[in-house]
Amino acid sequence: MSDRQRPLRSAQWFGTTDKNGFMYRSWMKNQGIPDHEFQGKPIIGICNTWSELTPCNAHFRKLAEHVKKGVLEAGGYPVEFPVFSNGESNLRPTAMFTRNLASMDVEEAIRGNPIDAVVLLVGCDKTTPALLMGAASCDIPTIVVSGGPMLNGKHKGKDIGSGTAVWQLSEQVKAGEISLHDFMAAEAGMSRSAGTCNTMGTASTMACMAEALGTSLPHNAAIPAVDSRRYVLAHLSGNRIVEMVNEDLRLSKILTKEAFDNAIRTNAAIGGSTNAVIHLKAIAGRIGVDLTLDDWSRVGRGTPTVVDLQPSGRFLMEEFYYAGGLPAVLKRLGEADRLPFKNALTVNGKTLWENVQDAPLYNEEVIRPLDQPLTADGGICVVRGNLAPNGAVLKPSAATAELMQHRGRAVVFEDFDDYKARINDPDLDVEASDILVMKHCGPRGYHGMAEVGNMGLPPKILAQGITDMVRISDARMSGTAYGTVVLHVAPEAAAGGPLAAVRNGDWIELDCESGRLHLDISDEELASRLAESDPSAAATLIASQGGYRQLYIERVLQADEGCDFDFLVGCRGADVPRHSH
Known part of the structure; x- marks a missing residue:
């Protein structure tokens, strides 16, 4: 029995007996859809990022079929539609460049079509935030089904x-x-095998974030892509999305500030990617939740990393699932009163704590006790100072503890091309105690803020047996990478940030304990150097781009603001003007 309170959104298309209803139904019937499918059934969109150019998502055709079975079984009618598939493995310069484009595709596809709810098929790392961003802007019932990690x-x-x-x-x-x-x-x-990276990279991190936010069914994050239980979960998600329509359980009821606090704490416990900082901010911005870098310090710091997975630890996502997956982590946090908001609502209509309070834990090497963590303080470290007035981030679980308080001489690369040209030079003036600095790799400077921040060390340093140095840039790094790397420096160099003023031989101090990143020159010297930079260079670059590149450079926000486009922030809802044929 339906307890639906609101009329179906799809009825605006299919529920009338006038000329418009005639044409909408008639056109759909050319696919062999019988008339009774339009009689008061929820129309469920299946938003599919399948693409042979996105190998992480290459099995999504089969995944979609299992979702459809669940939808039909629950009394809905499924309609599958494609959206831009921004896979990181092949797409240049980076899938982050097209994350916002994909989100626009998703938003307008949802708003402009006769669907009452949507199932988001996500996998490769940017597809998860892109689809959640687009769906959040529309605020209809939504459930996430991830593709799962490879073997x-x-x-x-x-x-x-x-x-x-x-x-x-x-x-x-x-x-x-x-x-x-x-x-x-x-x-x-x-x-x-099919699936996303099997480390705790950005794809697995964002799958965990989707589950911790309450936007997926339990265990969605970790079931391997080729495990039959992945398809069972897809089927059950198809069941559940029909019920969510009847309950009017929209994203705004799930994506609350409390849900984001839970996700931040979870990210620390799993040793999640620094990219989650940018993506969660962007998703929050679309649903109207005020999330800042300060929240990462307030909620995340002091949380031990208990999931022993690469790149921070030893194991991989298969072991994580077999050990109990994310529900076991959330239960461990909750039992120690480390889960900020146990009563946060999730897509199955239960609270987060109701979903995990009885979760089993099978392997305490993979999911460690809180008093035997991989890293005692695994919360994303936010640093500020005259080098990063709006903040920068570092992942403690992937860093060398001794380098998290360090003072060193800057070895500066003006951009990624400069880095590639000089890093292997045996005559490069560099010592193990130095700090590698790379500029102009932020959202505007290197369109999309490519994952180049984990600069490989100079061969002459590696030959000494040194495996880590402090590195600083306005770039991102892959969630699969590791090292003492300060990322997302904001404002970026291309936006006139202080990073542009750093010169070879300058001394820089990093102190993660106090949250400080300081360039050891006077305020006057810093201002003088920035005044010498040529602001016309960036303007000339923008004017020469054209197309989406120009739109991106002109409208992208900085890393601390989520790198969304300024005109996309906010929830615009699903209402669309009716078109009369």
């Missing part, structure tokens, strides 16, 4: 992590520790 990689009889293995092995090649042949031999074994 463990295998190389030389050992498990290797997707993404993380690339960074590790490439550094070993540069250091002369392994041959190029050994490096290439790992290529096929790293990615041996």
